[in-house]
Amino acid sequence: MVTVTTDLATASAVTLAAMVRDKSVSPVEVTAAVLARIATQNPTLNAFAALDEEGARSAAQAAEAAVMRGDTLGLLHGVPVTIKDVQAVRGLPTRRGSRLSDPTPATADAPLVARLREAGAIILGKTTSTEQGWTAVSDSPLTGTTHNPWKHGRTAGGSSSGAAALCGAGCGPLHIGTDGAGSIRLPAHFCGAVGFKATYGRVPYVPVPNNGALSHAGPITRSVADAALMFSVIAGPHPLDHTTLPDRFPAEVEPDGAQGLRIAYSADLGHAKVDPEVAAIVAAAVRRFEALGATVEAVTPPWGPTGPELERDLWGAAMRPFLAADAAAAAQMDPGLVACTEAYRDYGFMAGHAAQTRRFAYAAAVNAWFGEAGFDLLVTPAASVAAFEVGRQRPAHWDQHAWDWLVWAEFSYPFNLSHGPAISLPCGVTEEGLPVGLQIAGPRLADALVLRAAGAFLDGAVAHAG
Numbered sequence: 371m372v373t374v375t376t377d378l379a380t381a382s383a384v385t386l387a388a389m390v391r392d393k394s395v396s397p398v399e400v401t402a403a404v405l406a407r408i409a410t411q412n413p414t415l416n417a418f419a420a421l422d423e424e425g426a427r428s429a430a431q432a433a434e435a436a437v438m439r440g441d442t443l444g445l446l447h448g449v450p451v452t453i454k455d456v457q458a459v460r461g462l463p464t465r466r467g468s469r470l471s472d473p474t475p476a477t478a479d480a481p482l483v484a485r486l487r488e489a490g491a492i493i494l495g496k497t498t499s500t501e502q503g504w505t506a507v508s509d510s511p512l513t514g515t516t517h518n519p520w521k522h523g524r525t526a527g528g529s530s531s532g533a534a535a536l537c538g539a540g541c542g543p544l545h546i547g548t549d550g551a552g553s554i555r556l557p558a559h560f561c562g563a564v565g566f567k568a569t570y571g572r573v574p575y576v577p578v579p580n581n582g583a584l585s586h587a588g589p590i591t592r593s594v595a596d597a598a599l600m601f602s603v604i605a606g607p608h609p610l611d612h613t614t615l616p617d618r619f620p621a622e623v624e625p626d627g628a629q630g631l632r633i634a635y636s637a638d639l640g641h642a643k644v645d646p647e648v649a650a651i652v653a654a655a656v657r658r659f660e661a662l663g664a665t666v667e668a669v670t671p672p673w674g675p676t677g678p679e680l681e682r683d684l685w686g687a688a689m690r691p692f693l694a695a696d697a698a699a700a701a702q703m704d705p706g707l708v709a710c711t712e713a714y715r716d717y718g719f720m721a722g723h724a725a726q727t728r729r730f731a732y733a734a735a736v737n738a739w740f741g742e743a744g745f746d747l748l749v750t751p752a753a754s755v756a757a758f759e760v761g762r763q764r765p766a767h768w769d770q771h772a773w774d775w776l777v778w779a780e781f782s783y784p785f786n787l788s789h790g791p792a793i794s795l796p797c798g799v800t801e802e803g804l805p806v807g808l809q810i811a812g813p814r815l816a817d818a819l820v821l822r823a824a825g826a827f828l829d830g831a832v833a834h835a836g
Contacts, residue, residue: 419465
């Protein structure tokens, strides 16, 4: 039984929701405990774009009154959550990590935020993001640097920087991230968390981004059970997102484990550079699937080497709308984003159209490959490197580049392009004590299977940095 304040702050959402329902703890106590931990951790993390302590305490009091009245309670009643600062939260601005953004508070919640509130969740505030979500390191011109909870001065990843940092530090169980090329899974990898990007269209994303259908929203948590619970609340069709799919999902992971699954394992997708220590940790972790009754086969997917050029063209094209209007605007922006947009300044309509044609063929190849090759799932490293120094797009021991961080993130974006589900799970630590993530991915619509295999792999483990 969870009885002390520190344990309440680091307890799972599944545990906290059950305790609130049986009145062994109140939403006010839970919220106070999480806020107290945030007060000790956030000064070094710098993970909030806007912490709404007053609003959270008020919502917790209302949630406690509902419990005492005997009201019907939602799945997340009294459980604290955070929202990445690219989704609207009523009464708070949506700044997207940019000095050039509108500071006017939102007048309505984004659909996924509204669903969390309807389920009884307590909104703590908005977490830091890189500028316009453009990079997977944790530096923002608006909020500064968000630090890794495992080692100060190291990146927390991005663009869901604050969400992963708070999750890894044990500051509440549930955090919303978004993911256009890995921005849920990559920070989860760096911070020792679970990051789940579902099939495109499972979770409403409003307003729908005009970026080639790359962006997803989803959970960053410390257990697969919590990710599934949060996913069950936020998933489902919404009239403001024409891409949403009709399915709803159960609040629990399917219990069948990994027994009988045929799993492909690729150490490099046929082209990716991976730091040797990261590669060794992931390779050792993959053997756990065999112990769980799965068949694992090393593969090189034929579509792997065609990804890098395609992704850079699509990513550069997606960033072009943020091209600085003038030198004064550029001076307010992340220099890496400026460099990326300048590199694609003259990228024309026909080139973009051709890239989308290649993207459709790539997505078809990825999704068809699972069935044609006879594999249920694909396991890879979540990223090529462990957390490196802040202020860089690449680790110091890699070749440097003004903006191309994608070189160490070659495993994540294929499943944005294919719209398939993928999850990053902590699978070990480096000699320096930094987390390493393993990615499980599947074909489009295989969300339940990805969660099932992930749950079997972690076996309910919950991790945080301190």
